[in-house]
Amino acid sequence: MRGICCAAAGLELEDMNMDVNPRQDFMGFSWGKWSERNPIPNEYSSWGVFYKLRDQVLADVKSLCEAKANEIDQLDPSTCEGQIARFWKAAMDEEGVESAGISSLLPLFEKIDAATDLSSYIEAIAYLHTQGIPVLFEASVLSDFKDSETERLFFGQGGLGLPDRDYYTEEEKASKVAAYEKHIATMWALLNFENDADAVAATIVAIERRIAQVSRTRTAMRDLPSLYNKQTSEEMTNATFPWVAAFSGYGIELPEFTISMTPEIFDFLATDINESTFEDYKLYAKWHTLKSLASYLPAAFVNEEFNLSKELSGAKELAARWKRVVNTLNDTCGELMGAVYCASYFPPESKAAMVELVSYLKEALAESLSELTWMTSETKEKSMVKLNSFMTKIGYPDKWTDFSSLELNGSYVDVVLAMRRFMFGENIASRVNQKVQKHRWEMPPQMVNAYYNPMLNEIVFPAAILQNPSFSLERDMAMNFGAIGAVIGHEMTHGFDDQGRLFDAQGNMSEWWTPEDSEAFNERAKVVVEQYNKYTVLGRSVNGQMTLGENIADIGGVKIAFKALKLYLERNGRPELIDGYTPEQRFFLSWGQFWASSARDEQALKLLSVDVHSPGFLRSFAPLKNLPEFYQAFGIEEGDAMYLPQEERAAIW
Ligand SMILES: [Zn+2]
Numbered sequence: 001m002r003g004i005c006c007a008a009a010g011l012e013l014e015d016m017n018m019d020v021n022p023r024q025d026f027m028g029f030s031w032g033k034w035s036e037r038n039p040i041p042n043e044y045s046s047w048g049v050f051y052k053l054r055d056q057v058l059a060d061v062k063s064l065c066e067a068k069a070n071e072i073d074q075l076d077p078s079t080c081e082g083q084i085a086r087f088w089k090a091a092m093d094e095e096g097v098e099s100a101g102i103s104s105l106l107p108l109f110e111k112i113d114a115a116t117d118l119s120s121y122i123e124a125i126a127y128l129h130t131q132g133i134p135v136l137f138e139a140s141v142l143s144d145f146k147d148s149e150t151e152r153l154f155f156g157q158g159g160l161g162l163p164d165r166d167y168y169t170e171e172e173k174a175s176k177v178a179a180y181e182k183h184i185a186t187m188w189a190l191l192n193f194e195n196d197a198d199a200v201a202a203t204i205v206a207i208e209r210r211i212a213q214v215s216r217t218r219t220a221m222r223d224l225p226s227l228y229n230k231q232t233s234e235e236m237t238n239a240t241f242p243w244v245a246a247f248s249g250y251g252i253e254l255p256e257f258t259i260s261m262t263p264e265i266f267d268f269l270a271t272d273i274n275e276s277t278f279e280d281y282k283l284y285a286k287w288h289t290l291k292s293l294a295s296y297l298p299a300a301f302v303n304e305e306f307n308l309s310k311e312l313s314g315a316k317e318l319a320a321r322w323k324r325v326v327n328t329l330n331d332t333c334g335e336l337m338g339a340v341y342c343a344s345y346f347p348p349e350s351k352a353a354m355v356e357l358v359s360y361l362k363e364a365l366a367e368s369l370s371e372l373t374w375m376t377s378e379t380k381e382k383s384m385v386k387l388n389s390f391m392t393k394i395g396y397p398d399k400w401t402d403f404s405s406l407e408l409n410g411s412y413v414d415v416v417l418a419m420r421r422f423m424f425g426e427n428i429a430s431r432v433n434q435k436v437q438k439h440r441w442e443m444p445p446q447m448v449n450a451y452y453n454p455m456l457n458e459i460v461f462p463a464a465i466l467q468n469p470s471f472s473l474e475r476d477m478a479m480n481f482g483a484i485g486a487v488i489g490h491e492m493t494h495g496f497d498d499q500g501r502l503f504d505a506q507g508n509m510s511e512w513w514t515p516e517d518s519e520a521f522n523e524r525a526k527v528v529v530e531q532y533n534k535y536t537v538l539g540r541s542v543n544g545q546m547t548l549g550e551n552i553a554d555i556g557g558v559k560i561a562f563k564a565l566k567l568y569l570e571r572n573g574r575p576e577l578i579d580g581y582t583p584e585q586r587f588f589l590s591w592g593q594f595w596a597s598s599a600r601d602e603q604a605l606k607l608l609s610v611d612v613h614s615p616g617f618l619r620s621f622a623p624l625k626n627l628p629e630f631y632q633a634f635g636i637e638e639g640d641a642m643y644l645p646q647e648e649r650a651a652i653w
């Protein structure tokens with residue numbers, strides 16, 4: 001067992017570059033030697049301290065899967081252990097995968113072929129959604145923005161094979177679209193169907209181009225009020241888009257209302273799918289079925305799939321089969337592994353220490369809120385209520401999902417499809433118009449990540465992120481506050497970022513800020529947008545508007561965590577210098593090193609289009625330039641490269 005107690009702890013001194021002055025280049029100083037000591041592995045398109053931890057957790061999960069697979073005969077197939085064993089056996093059986101071929105896809109293709117008009121086509125598409133195949137549009141169940149106790153079905157745009165609509169609309173990305181088209185043709189040829197693969201590929205790309213034209217940008221998709229469009233059952237029954245057929249495909253009764261996040265896409269589809277395009281749309285649906293399942297098919301498909309990802313992200317080598325398989329487990333049915341993982345890798349002391357850290361962070365945020373000069377006391381009071389009603393989840397869910405009815409038989413692709421159908425039932429079919437089940441988690445415990453959910457007003461920290469280098473009981477607390485502490489602060493701040501602030505303490509979207517407070521907030525947010533717009537990656541600007549929420553959370557998170565550290569030191573005493581640094585300096589160095597990372601050019605450009613976070617390297621120092629506390633810790637003054645004039649600094653929380 002590799003627990004927290006055995007983890008290496010403290011600053012990575014060898015990663016620092018002592019020849020660099022922190023006042024001029026904090027990134028270079030805090031982790032300037034990291035990249036040369038940690039080249040990006042061939043199978044990855046980016047690499048970093050965070051990614052290394054993820055890689056380690058994959059290996060941990062693998063060893064658990066192997067142990068269960070070795071005991072398969074003794075394990076009850078209706079238990080999580082028994083299902084993990086069956087999943088692993090099927091997934092690692094390469095011969096079985098080769099001999100199964102594409103046979104499991106054929107019934108899905110038949111469903112598509114059976115469609116005769118728009119209605120039956122949409123019914124088939126909805127059926128594909130029940131198999132976890134993302135195609136044409138997306139359906140998800142979320143808390144109602146305006147009635148957070150109840151979950152509703154939300155529909156929105158989707159159906160593109162490339163990472164973003166920008167790929168189809170920007171001249172600069174034309175070569176990626178060409179590579180995608182070639183990829184479709186190659187994959188299609190592997191099916192050995194009669195139609196001309198090149199023509200099929202051109203048809204599919206043409207459809208996706210049209211969908212992209214009517215799709216909203218990622219920045220537009222962050223405007224939550226514009227996404228909340230109720231449609232009643234009567235409106236759905238009378239719409240040109242055949243909603244009733246979709247619900248028949250889902251096997252769900254038509255609810256009294258649903259939310260259409262992007263109504264224009266459904267209007268578009270209702271006219272674009274017509275007699276002259278009908279057969280084209282069938283090809284399109286088959287392609288997305290193949291695309292969604294290619295990873296579980298014979299090697300020829302997997303290798304060609306990797307060829308495209310090489311083009312899009314720059315990875316040089318296909319990852320080992322076991323890594324891909326563990327990722328599939330985590331992404332498809334991750335909670336199946338949750339209890340097994342926590343029993344081996346999540347010591348109870350970690351949970352206790354996290355509870356304490358969170359309480360420090362809450363206290364610090366409360367103090368910050370009360371000190372704000374730009375917010376009226378009326379909104380402050382309500383913000384305090386929101387902060388006090390934050391729900392905190394640490395490690396793993398109090399109540400696990402019941403997987404006992406999940407039956408896993410057949411080849412790898414059959415097993416994955418069975419898991420996806422189960423999850424459709426769990427996440428969608430059983431939840432429409434039901435009361436929110438607050439014990440649910442959106443991430444499995446073995447995920448190295450964290451999240452804030454504005455509708456439940458909750459912050460969630462899976463077990464896997466609660467270990468070195470984000471958190472360790474074996475190192476001084478300044479380093480913990482600078483890493484996991486700032487992550488906690490980051491998630492809390494999301495409750496008050498450009499999106500989170502729209503939701504009140506109960507998780508309902510309402511006007512609970514006074515207009516003057518909203519205006520003051522927007523003024524301050526504008527400074528953040530402009531500040532980040534100035535940063536560039538490979539000559540392209542960071543999208544300050546798209547990354548606004550994350551940047552606010554980074555700046556606020558570090559600031560709050562620093563305040564929390566000060567509270568901690570007041571109560572527990574200041575340690576001596578460690579490695580020659582004060583606790584304040586170690587706090588910022590810990591943050592810097594936490595974001596040590598690099599990305600291949602292709603991946604860096606891709607993330608610039610699709611990631612709502614700023615690039616990792618930027619996160620290691622850009623938020624700090626807004627904090628007087630940082631200036632003080634390293635003696636940064638006007639004229640230093642890390643210095644920002646007062647009027648350019650963001651000061652929200
Ligand atoms: Zn975030």
